[in-house]
Amino acid sequence: MKPTWVRNAAAEAIRKLLLLAQQGKGKPRRYAELAVKKSKKYNVPLKKSRRLICKKCGAVLIPGKNLRVRLASKPKKTIIYTCLECGNKMRFPTGEKLKKRKVPKR
Ligand SMILES: [Zn+2]
Numbered sequence: 001m002k003p004t005w006v007r008n009a010a011a012e013a014i015r016k017l018l019l020l021a022q023q024g025k026g027k028p029r030r031y032a033e034l035a036v037k038k039s040k041k042y043n044v045p046l047k048k049s050r051r052l053i054c055k056k057c058g059a060v061l062i063p064g065k066n067l068r069v070r071l072a073s074k075p076k077k078t079i080i081y082t083c084l085e086c087g088n089k090m091r092f093p094t095g096e097k098l099k100k101r102k103v104p105k106r
Contacts, residue, residue: 002042010042018049021060028060051081056088 002010014035021031032053039046052061061067061083068082077095082088 007042007044010038011044014038014044014046014049018052022052022062024060024062029058032060033058051090051092054083054086054088055090057083057086059083059085 017031017035017038020026021028021035035049036046036053038044053059054061059066061081063069066084068084070080070082072078072080072091076093079092079094081090081092083090
């Protein structure tokens with residue numbers, strides 16, 4: 001485990017990279033790639049930001065531009081994100097079960 005201050009610095013860098021990627025200036029794909037790399041190296045979870053990047057092609061997803069968001073209720077309540085650049089579908093669980101899930105304490 002890396003020291004806390006190193007992980008905090010990494011989290012800050014990741015936040016900035018994702019912000020840059022979302023703005024679409026320069027090389028958004030490269031910024032997203034670096035953010036994912038940093039998150040793995042320094043063990044900093046991307047949390048909900050992982051939804052902003054396509055797992056298959058690495059594109060930065062922007063709703064209405066290259067991202068389609070749909071809700072599905074069967075078989076389980078899920079949010080379906082479709083990347084319009086490669087057609088990859090990502091499913092994220094939602095609903096009551098998610099709230100009850102236990103979070104391990106550190
Ligand atoms: Zn994609």
